[in-house]
Amino acid sequence: MYSQYLTSRHDVCKELVERLSKRFPYVSLLGKHVVGKTIQVTTVATKVTDTMEAQCGFVVKLYNGKTYAEYSFSEITPESIDSLEKQIIEEVSFPDEILDNHVHLDAIPDEPLKQSFVRSVEGKDYSVEEIIAKLGEIRAKIQSFDPRIVQAITVFTSYETSAMFLSKNRDLTQNFTWPSVVIIAVARSEDGNVQMNRDVATYNSYEKCFEVAEEKIPAMCQTAIDLLSAEMIVPGVYDIITEPSITGLIAHEAFGHGVEMDMFVKNRAKSVRYLNKRVASDLVEMHDGAAATLSAASYFFDDDGVLAHDTLIIDKGILQTGISDAVSAMQLGTVPTGNGRRESYKRKAYTRMTNTFFKPGTSTPEEMISSVKHGYLLSQTDNGMEDPKNWNIQCVCAYGREIKDGKLTGKIVAPVVMSGYVPDLLESISMVSSTGEVIGSGHCGKGYKEWVPVSDGGPYLKARCKLS
Amino acid sequence: MEALFNALKKAPSIAAWKVNIEARKSCELFYVQTKVETNRATDTIDTHVTIYIDVDGKRGQSSFAVYPYMDEAEISKLIEENVFAAKFTLNRFFELPSPSDAPIHQVESNLSKRPFKEIIGEIGNAIMAANHLENGSLSATEIFLYQIDTRIVNSNGVDVASRRYECHIETIPNFANGEEEVELYQAISFGSFDPKELTAKVAEALTLCKDRSAAQKLPVAGPLPVILEGEEIEEFFGAFVDDLRYETAFSKANVYEPGSNIQGEAPTGDVLNITLKPVVEGALASSSVDGDGVILPEVKLIENGVAKCRHGSFQVGYYLGEAHPTGRIPVVEVAPGTKSLEDWRKAPYLRCVKFSGIQVDLHSGMLGGEVRLGYYFDGEKEIPVTGFSIQADARQAITCFQASKQTMVRDRYFGPKYIYIPDVKIA
Structure with missing residues (x-):
């Protein structure tokens, strides 16, 4: 249900926007109220906390004729509006010697729109008691899979976002929820070797999250056991098959960050020189957008009040466009794509990815594996780091399974670092599976901060890459 | 905060509690190349509460956020909801920390001596003073100046408050070698501002970027x-x-x-x-x-x-x-x-x-x-x-x-x- 608190502050926020609009050419206000719980059941303890996304507050954004200025605050009331208005004007007024040295900007277009959006979780609702009971059942199944599993962890997270965007001409509200269930097994061998594996189920349905998490238990646990005998890979260049998690890692880290158009404004993206040019093989189609699929980063409007898009970034291997927030689009003379996102009301909006994924092709994973002479099936995202200016890759996969003469040999290597040059990797894509998955349990930083929920994924890909 | 502490004291079903409060004021500048694109200020407060219940020698707990708009009745309702959740989290008993007479180290900082808006301009100038390497440049720079007040209170009598100042900088040196350009991400943080040291760090980062291009x-x-x-x-x-x-x-x-x-x-x-x-x-x-x-x-x-x-x-x-x-x-x-x-x-x-x-x-x-x-x-x-x-x-x-x-x-x-x-x- 949409936040009663934000509803109660709507009129006073509107009044604040109107007052400030008399002084500044562009003013908007974003109110965010996110509530949710993280419930963790482990072999030894149970814990209930607020989710990391929980927040309640406001940010005013205005154009002062020189720069964009913002002020974040935690409360507004009819009684405090006079003092708050003064406070905002004072706090955003930086000395002339700082603001006179400004980039060329203009007021963001403020097209009229008044609309409310709601997306509800499908199916049965669960009480805290029921969630803990369900997590306990799943935990017990993980624990009983093999005596070498010494710790089983299950984590349920669900957060409900309410947001209100007001400007002179826009009055938008949205409300939606996104749940996930994470399952983790820690395995320990007799000789003291310790390994961990995890998997996740994220859907717009609590029931489905629990169902899929249960289905994933055997494979997740078996991999944790297999990892006890994992070796380090012999560094080299190999044929690779990427599972959807690693496909998403490539879409997101290797390429996605480089088409965030605030990077174009800052001259930080190599991709700007490749617009309408080949960056990948013919088989590659890549999308990003809050409206591109239903996952963790699906919303109705972004933190700039721009409606969600489905942006076609790569079509048949050719780079079509990037993604943008409102201020970057204004500077570049392009149309914003609904990718302006803030970590919270306390932070600045940047161009951020949402749901980023490759489109399916025509092969089957089995055909792809059978086509490999010697290589690896790479699984489970560990982490990745962007390098948009130089297009170097660092994608870390939790593990890889060896393929020889078209068959999985049973040998497992962990972890596996993919590195190289992004276009080399994307142009080497020679097969794309017809099935895949977009996985919505991750958080993405910009550099080393500004964490926002994202999803990524796609089909299985066959490519060639340096592994170490 | 009075409403929160009143509600906690009146809650019959909780055995113990802990409150973490962080009030943060910031002054922020965002440069595109050497020019300012955005200036920001924040004045926010976060309050996190953990309540504990004891049942049959075990201790359950649940944590939640309290926001400035909440009155005592609203907070009491939240406490009860979290008491209910805590009943399903009964873990081994543990005792909360007790007060100590040991002195609390308060960090000295020259960032506290003058208004942030004055200091942040000087920080920007110190960064840009390094931006003189031929074919080198700074693609973007972000400066965050914080005053952070924290207070930790628990039902055992712990009540500790401290204030600290921090500056976090993200700057992106760039070097052009003909058509090809490279960059190297650089993060710098400090609690006291030394303009010469900051200029030297940025200059060193630019030199590393030049080396990367070669x-x-x-x-x-x-x-x-x-x-x-x-x-x-x-x-x-x-x-x-x-x-x-x-x-x-x-x-x-x-x-x-x-x-x-x-x-x-x-x-x-x-x-x-x-x-x-x-x-x-x-x-x-x-x-x-x-x-x-x-x-x-x-x-x-x-x-x-x-x-x-x-x-x-x-x-x-x-x-x-x-x-x-x-x-x-x-x-x-x-x-x-x-x-x-x-x-x-x-x-x-x-x-x-x-x-x-x-x-x-x-x-x-x-x-x-x-x-x-x-x-x-x-x-x-x-x-x-x-x-x-x-x-x-x-x-x-x-x-x-x-x-x-x-x-x-x-x-x-x-x-x-x-x-x-x-x-x-x-x-």
């Missing part, structure tokens, strides 16, 4: 001795510190135990000594108290290569039967060695300066990652190199590393500025 492919195949520096050293030693946390043992994911000889019977390099310290001058994370209100001690964690104890959260330490859990001690101090870069400059080595993100995993042993800038010493001179990855076994590397006598201080680290690891694979 970097060649590594001319040899390896394995090679590798020298690590900067945050990668913190990550390397940090993996061993993390392994000895109560939390790691509690989740049974630890590799080492107290008493484990981490360096083996016959280490071939320097002896490992690690001390955890609450306060180290220049380390931004310094704090004499942790988020539970524990007044933090100094702890010898690893002595002569042998793990002496575990450390970490008061609650988890209590679960493990520790008589005096340490609390979360923020700074890792590693004893320096006796070598210098000059000493290692007798044979070829590879000095890795900038990684995409080093991976250190004690479970697999993995120590490595993609190197964005390194210097290969060929026996005569250092040559900038790029486009390769390194791979070693961290559990092996700890038995044979050599540490420099030169030290560095970072947000959470004080110790050797360089470490030397022999026989590292290159890809």
Whole structure:
């Protein structure tokens, strides 16, 4: 249900926007109220906390004729509006010697729109008691899979976002929820070797999250056991098959960050020189957008009040466009794509990815594996780091399974670092599976901060890459 | 806050409680190249409450946020909802920390002396003063100045407040070599502002970027001795510190135990000594108290290569039967060695300066990652190199590393500025 608190502050926020609009050419206000719980059941303890996304507050954004200025605050009331208005004007007024040295900007277009959006979780609702009971059942199944599993962890997270965007001409509200269930097994061998594996189920349905998490238990646990005998890979260049998690890692880290158009404004993206040019093989189609699929980063409007898009970034291997927030689009003379996102009301909006994924092709994973002479099936995202200016890759996969003469040999290597040059990797894509998955349990930083929920994924890909 | 404390005192069903309050004021500047695009200010408050209930000798808990708009009735309702949730989280009993007479270290900072808007302009000027390298530039710079007030209160009588000042900078040096341009991400943080030191750090970052633009492919195949520096050293030693946390043992994911000889019977390099310290001058994370209100001690964690104890959260330490859990001690101090870069400059080595993100995993042993800038010493001179990855076994590397006598201080680290690891694979 949409936040009663934000509803109660709507009129006073509107009044604040109107007052400030008399002084500044562009003013908007974003109110965010996110509530949710993280419930963790482990072999030894149970814990209930607020989710990391929980927040309640406001940010005013205005154009002062020189720069964009913002002020974040935690409360507004009819009684405090006079003092708050003064406070905002004072706090955003930086000395002339700082603001006179400004980039060329203009007021963001403020097209009229008044609309409310709601997306509800499908199916049965669960009480805290029921969630803990369900997590306990799943935990017990993980624990009983093999005596070498010494710790089983299950984590349920669900957060409900309410947001209100007001400007002179826009009055938008949205409300939606996104749940996930994470399952983790820690395995320990007799000789003291310790390994961990995890998997996740994220859907717009609590029931489905629990169902899929249960289905994933055997494979997740078996991999944790297999990892006890994992070796380090012999560094080299190999044929690779990427599972959807690693496909998403490539879409997101290797390429996605480089088409965030605030990077174009800052001259930080190599991709700007490749617009309408080949960056990948013919088989590659890549999308990003809050409206591109239903996952963790699906919303109705972004933190700039721009409606969600489905942006076609790569079509048949050719780079079509990037993604943008409102201020970057204004500077570049392009149309914003609904990718302006803030970590919270306390932070600045940047161009951020949402749901980023490759489109399916025509092969089957089995055909792809059978086509490999010697290589690896790479699984489970560990982490990745962007390098948009130089297009170097660092994608870390939790593990890889060896393929020889078209068959999985049973040998497992962990972890596996993919590195190289992004276009080399994307142009080497020679097969794309017809099935895949977009996985919505991750958080993405910009550099080393500004964490926002994202999803990524796609089909299985066959490519060639340096592994170490 | 009065409404919150009243509601907590009146709640009949809770056995104990803890409140963490953080009030933060900031002043922020965002540059595109050398010009300002956005200026920001914030004045926000976060209040997190944990309530505890006791049932049949067990203790359950639930945490929630309280916002400024909430009155006593609303907070009381939230408390009851969380009491209900806590009934399903009955874990082993543990006691909350008690008050201590030990003094709280208040960090001195020159950032407190003048208005932020005045200081932030000078910080911007100090950064831009370095921006004079031919063909070099700064693509973007972000400056965040914070005044952070924290208060920790619990039902046992702990009530600790402190104020600190922090500046965090993200700047992106760029270097053009003809058509080709390269960049190197640079993060800088400090608690006291020294304009000359800041200009020097940015100038050094620009020079590294210039070197990256001139970097060649590594001319040899390896394995090679590798020298690590900067945050990668913190990550390397940090993996061993993390392994000895109560939390790691509690989740049974630890590799080492107290008493484990981490360096083996016959280490071939320097002896490992690690001390955890609450306060180290220049380390931004310094704090004499942790988020539970524990007044933090100094702890010898690893002595002569042998793990002496575990450390970490008061609650988890209590679960493990520790008589005096340490609390979360923020700074890792590693004893320096006796070598210098000059000493290692007798044979070829590879000095890795900038990684995409080093991976250190004690479970697999993995120590490595993609190197964005390194210097290969060929026996005569250092040559900038790029486009390769390194791979070693961290559990092996700890038995044979050599540490420099030169030290560095970072947000959470004080110790050797360089470490030397022999026989590292290159890809």
